[in-house]
Amino acid sequence: MNADxxxxxxxxxxxxxxxxxxxxxxxxxxxxxxxxxxxxxxxxIDSPEDVEILKVNSxxxxxxxxxxxxxxxxxxxxIKTPLEDNTFEGNVKQEWYQNFLKGIDQPMLFDLVTAANxxxxxxxxxxxxxxVSCQLMGKSAEEIRQILNIPKLTPEEEETARRDHRxxxxx
Amino acid sequence: MPPHPKKPKLNSPITTAFAATAAxxxxxxxxxRIAEQPHSNADDGIIEDLLEDSTDNDPTINxxxxxxxxxxxxxxxxxxIMRSRICCRKFRDAARTTIVPWADGENYDSLVRxxxxxxxxxxxxxxxxxxxxxxxxLQQIRLYYDFGNGHKYRDGKDxxxxxxxxxxxxxxxxxxxxxxxxxxxxxxxxxxxxxxxYPVLFNYPLLQKLEIKYCSHLKWDLNALTGLPSLxxxxxxxxxxxxxxxxxxRVLKDTLEKVYIRNCEIKGDFMELADFPRLKSLALYYCFLxxxxxxxxxxxxxxxxxxxxxxxxxxxxxxxxxQRISDVPSAAGAIYRLNRRDPTFIRSLDNFCWSxxxxxxxxxxxxxxxxxxxxxFQISFVRAGSRVGWRWKDxxxxxxxxxxxxxxxxxxxxxxxxxxxxxxxxxxxxLQSIQEDVFCFEGYHQPPTEEEYKRLCQEYYDI
Numbered sequence: 001m002n003a004d005x006x007x008x009x010x011x012x013x014x015x016x017x018x019x020x021x022x023x024x025x026x027x028x029x030x031x032x033x034x035x036x037x038x039x040x041x042x043x044x045i046d047s048p049e050d051v052e053i054l055k056v057n058s059x060x061x062x063x064x065x066x067x068x069x070x071x072x073x074x075x076x077x078x079i080k081t082p083l084e085d086n087t088f089e090g091n092v093k094q095e096w097y098q099n100f101l102k103g104i105d106q107p108m109l110f111d112l113v114t115a116a117n118x119x120x121x122x123x124x125x126x127x128x129x130x131x132v133s134c135q136l137m138g139k140s141a142e143e144i145r146q147i148l149n150i151p152k153l154t155p156e157e158e159e160t161a162r163r164d165h166r167x168x169x170x171x
Numbered sequence: 172m173p174p175h176p177k178k179p180k181l182n183s184p185i186t187t188a189f190a191a192t193a194a195x196x197x198x199x200x201x202x203x204r205i206a207e208q209p210h211s212n213a214d215d216g217i218i219e220d221l222l223e224d225s226t227d228n229d230p231t232i233n234x235x236x237x238x239x240x241x242x243x244x245x246x247x248x249x250x251x252i253m254r255s256r257i258c259c260r261k262f263r264d265a266a267r268t269t270i271v272p273w274a275d276g277e278n279y280d281s282l283v284r285x286x287x288x289x290x291x292x293x294x295x296x297x298x299x300x301x302x303x304x305x306x307x308x309l310q311q312i313r314l315y316y317d318f319g320n321g322h323k324y325r326d327g328k329d330x331x332x333x334x335x336x337x338x339x340x341x342x343x344x345x346x347x348x349x350x351x352x353x354x355x356x357x358x359x360x361x362x363x364x365x366x367x368x369y370p371v372l373f374n375y376p377l378l379q380k381l382e383i384k385y386c387s388h389l390k391w392d393l394n395a396l397t398g399l400p401s402l403x404x405x406x407x408x409x410x411x412x413x414x415x416x417x418x419x420x421r422v423l424k425d426t427l428e429k430v431y432i433r434n435c436e437i438k439g440d441f442m443e444l445a446d447f448p449r450l451k452s453l454a455l456y457y458c459f460l461x462x463x464x465x466x467x468x469x470x471x472x473x474x475x476x477x478x479x480x481x482x483x484x485x486x487x488x489x490x491x492x493x494q495r496i497s498d499v500p501s502a503a504g505a506i507y508r509l510n511r512r513d514p515t516f517i518r519s520l521d522n523f524c525w526s527x528x529x530x531x532x533x534x535x536x537x538x539x540x541x542x543x544x545x546x547x548f549q550i551s552f553v554r555a556g557s558r559v560g561w562r563w564k565d566x567x568x569x570x571x572x573x574x575x576x577x578x579x580x581x582x583x584x585x586x587x588x589x590x591x592x593x594x595x596x597x598x599x600x601x602l603q604s605i606q607e608d609v610f611c612f613e614g615y616h617q618p619p620t621e622e623e624y625k626r627l628c629q630e631y632y633d634i
Contacts, residue, residue, distance in 0.1 A: 083247075133247055148231065150261075158257075
């Protein structure tokens with residue numbers, strides 16, 4: 001059977017043991033799901049089976065499944081680099097995807113980046129990385145540290161960085 | 172839920188078709204995924220180990236792998252990346268593998284993120300030194316005007332002696348470090364102080380665009396392009412120390428899309444490029460040593476060419492000066508045939524401004540009498556309705572497109588339109604208008620001989 005037309009649903013199970021059901025055709029955007037189902041290069045599979053995603057916690061997996069389901073209905077337009085705009089909304093024009101990351105906190109955003117990478121969901125990885133990138137644009141190092149909750153450099157590192165840095169920006 | 176749901180097989184190489192700008196990013200990320208799972212001959216125990224992985228409990232940038240961080244930085248321009256890297260070691264490490272996006276010239280101006288690094292003073296040169304290790308995957312560099320008096324790039328091999336002597340006490344900067352930007356895709360060198368040969372500038376496996384303009388002492392040969400096997404666009408202007416034969420471009424047959432060389436003393440026949448499958452634009456302006464003959468272009472040559480501009484040395488190029496009157500009919504026929512080809516690179520016949528060369532044995536001067544026509548040694552295409560032809564005309568006005576009052580008869584390239592066709596009325600009307608230009612050279616389809624010219628002048632004007 002061709003996996004793309006597969007109407008069956010499967011469950012993805014989180015580290016916390018919660019299961020989320022979705023059509024296999026939507027789930028297979030995650031390469032980790034394809035591989036677990038031994039989908040070959042021609043996209044043929046037998047009967048799709050459930051997959052445990054032990055590296056991802058429940059709230060995050062729920063969000064991932066929401067993404068997968070929607071992506072199957074409306075794919076994310078490819079994000080072109082270099083970016084054309086200074087804002088996330090200016091680079092991602094589709095309303096659903098804008099809203100998908102609206103209001104989520106920083107730990108959840110990083111969880112999603114890591115989950116997208118682990119599950120090998122390229123569009124979700126692009127989208128979440130872009131969201132983080134947009135937080136960095138035009139910001140000073142101090143602002144970035146606050147946004148990302150980053151500990152300070154050691155004084156020596158700071159000094160080296162400042163020295164390197166000076167040449168780049170004062171024009 | 173079935174009793175034993177499947178667990179992902181961690182040892183299977185997961186193909187992550189990341190749409191990164193460079194293939195290296197994919198390799199990088201894939202390698203990193205594997206690196207995260209060190210004992211990749213998975214059994215269930217490994218998964219338990221992974222759960223203990225500290226990264227799971229650190230949902231901050233520090234929990235990110237190096238390649239994921241590089242990916243985040245990879246949406247930014249070089250300035251944002253360099254600014255971010257001050258924040259923490261994580262960003263500093265990631266910047267070393269971040270592939271800075273790049274943009275080609277056409278959409279560059281609309282971008283808000285800087286992708287092209289411009290080196291135009293000592294300060295920027297020092298920034299380049301830092302970036303050579305901090306951000307080596309920068310993809311676009313422009314060296315231009317560099318330093319001004321007192322500072323220069325270190326002379327290359329075999330420099331211009333006079334220039335080298337006059338700048339001997341200047342502070343010299345090493346250009347060699349530019350080779351650290353091994354993923355360069357676009358390199359522009361404009362009005363630079365480079366003096367001599369610098370093989371280091373011609374060794375980039377991924378370079379797609381090379382621009383060298385107004386660098387009179389930068390010595391290079393077209394055969395250096397072998398070091399740039401991905402080159403799509405070559406843009407050279409007034410590079411006085413450029414040598415070589417256009418034949419050297421043949422190593423780039425399958426990649427070149429745009430070739431623009433202006434005012435350089437390169438040699439060879441432009442037909443060497445006729446079988447380039449992707450060549451869309453070929454311009455060899457003011458390259459007088461370039462030869463070739465447009466008449467030789469066959470139906471299958473230059474398959475995707477959209478624009479062709481050749482210097483006067485190539486026969487039937489837009490401003491060619493013919494040596495023989497008898498060459499013109501075949502040239503006009505060839506241009507017309509190419510104009511009708513689809514896709515065509517000769518979009519307008521009006522651009523052609525041919526003439527008989529003063530060096531031609533068939534050329535003669537005008538009779539010097541005021542009010543008399545010049546000999547009709549200029550050629551232009553004409554149109555009546557949809558019917559196209561060409562004719563010789565006099566040089567009185569010296570402007571190709573202006574109406575001349577003394578022309579020879581039209582040499583038609585199309586048959587006369589059918590009397591029944593819709594076009595016929597327009598054709599007759601326009602024909603009448605252009606025929607009015609035929610006066611003393613009536614009956615002549617090509618220029619008269621000098622004797623005939625003098626006689627015609629006498630008959631028509633000395634009354």
